[in-house]
Amino acid sequence: MWLPIDPRSPKPVYQQVVDAVKEAVAKGMLEPGDRMPAVRELASQLTINHNTVARAYQELERDRVIEVLRGRGTFIATSRPCPDRDARVRAVAARIRELLIEAHHLQMNEEELLELFQVTLREWRQERRQAQA
Template identity: 55%
Template sequence: MWLRVDPRRSKPLYQQIVDAVKEAVAKKVLEEGERLPSVRELAASMTLNPNTVAKAYQELERAGVIEVIRGRGTFVAALGAKKDHARRLAAMQELIKQVWIEAQHLQMSHDDLLSFVQHTIAEWDREKGRDGK
């Protein structure tokens, strides 16, 4: 199963679901148009409250990751359909800034940091190739 949540982590459960779905979609473990388990199914299988799952699904819909079709179910949205392009790039820059700050504290050189990032990204690219159907 592509979804694991852990109530002991400080990250809220619904947020863990959101992040896990985003990750699965990014890795193509979940593909465009694929149906997600229903709120009740997922809640039952993860022993979570349906409200918690519903909150996660609503957040994912707002983010444009999934599409909810009333009475029918929930599906992975088209990747290209994402809105807020500018805001998303800004969020990425903010994350990269954090990486950069951490690197300074570790006294990594510019080149060390860059190769560390390259290495990590390459690893995720490989992971995507492996997991994607």
């Protein structure tokens, strides 16, 4: 399994692993029930420390993206609404607010931001289609 890890990024490596797995799932490249590599195996493939992968797996399990079946391995979870959904929806709203602030400082008005949103959405749909083909 390959994931785009950049050790030079200011984003912590474990967080990059978490985000990359979430993106792969969102795009349908990984599906519920798919087996994830063992911690040490993925670490070796990405040439990062196994502790870093272990931490990422813990985070992904907390977010119910993966399920660890002790002694059997790690798998993409069958998605169910997670208990703290409301909190996370509020978090998404907070990030939308951050976009509005950033857009203001770029002298991008709300209509332009909305359009950028829709353009990005179209690109995203196309990537998903290609990933699943």
